[in-house]
Amino acid sequence: MTQIDYYFSMISPFTYLTGTRLEEIAEKHGAGVAYKPVDIGQLFARTGGTPVPQRHESRQAYRLQELRRQAAKAGLPLNAKPMFWPTNAAPSAYAVIAAQSAGGGDLGGLVHGLLRACWAEEKDIAEDAVIRTCLEQAGFDAGLADSGLLAGAETYAANLEEAVSRGVFGAPFYITDGDERFWGQDRLDDLDLHLAGKI
Template sequence: MTHIDYYFATVSPFTYLAGTRLEEIAARHGATVTYKPLDVMGLFGRTGGQPPKDRHESRRAYRLQEMRRQGAKHGMALNLQPMFWPTNPAPSSYAIIAAQAAGGGDMGALVHGITRACWAEEKNIAEDDVIRAALTAAGFDAGLADSGMLAGAEAYAANLEEAVSRGVFGAPSYVVGDQIFWGQDRLEDLDLHLAGKL
């Protein structure tokens, strides 16, 4: 069975803009997915990238144009400058790690719910009540927001190390074997790859 390692950041607008298309693609091809939230700012620092605030003005302007276009293309509400961004991605990432370990809910809905809260609903995804609401909406126990903090922190750090070792340099990235698909705008290529066409 084909497996997809999904490296993403809960504070990434492009993770939000992926919606639940990854899950639709995986279902179509009978592929499994492992969700690997990571510290994208740490990833940039390790792989030659820069946080958005430190990029040249032309790059920052293009990023906003691309966010607006991708939101419109996929019919998704998007605030280009959300009230609670940047924020601490660790608590929401730990909750996702705990939810994956516990099982029983919809992981795609959880990731999308958390990123939507940041990029479309003006909510602070570092706050417990926001995380708990996303867990509940995706069919998980809200108490997962309070459990497994040490294990979550260890997995979060390990995800970053693993991503760097595998050649991942941005989020979201979808990895199948030695093939890396970077960005939600490469989901079509991932789909074609899984179909044996790329």
């Protein structure tokens, strides 16, 4: 089975704007998805990226326009300046890692639910209650929010090292078995075409 390694940030608006399209594309092509949340701040620091507040004002203004346009294209509600952003992404990332290990629920739904909570519902995804609710809504045991914290932290750190070594520099980022790399939710159509053998 073809596998897509999916590197993403729990506080990235562009990851949120992926919606459920990655899962739809993977299902269409019979591919699996390995979810690999990463610390976007550390990823930027390691690969030459600049945190949003440190970018030139023209880049920040363009980012806001692009978010508005991409949200409209995706048909997703978006608050480009949410109340709880930035926040500590680690607790929600640990929950995703624990859920992937446990199985039995909708992992893509969990990721999207947490991202939606941040970018459309004005919720703090560092809060235990928010994470537990998202776990339950995606068909997982809410207790995963509390279990496997050490393993989650270790995997989260390992994901970052792996991402840097494989050429990942932003989020969302998709890598196929053949090391074809796609950066950004606006490259999902290209990923789809690649898996279809057209590009």
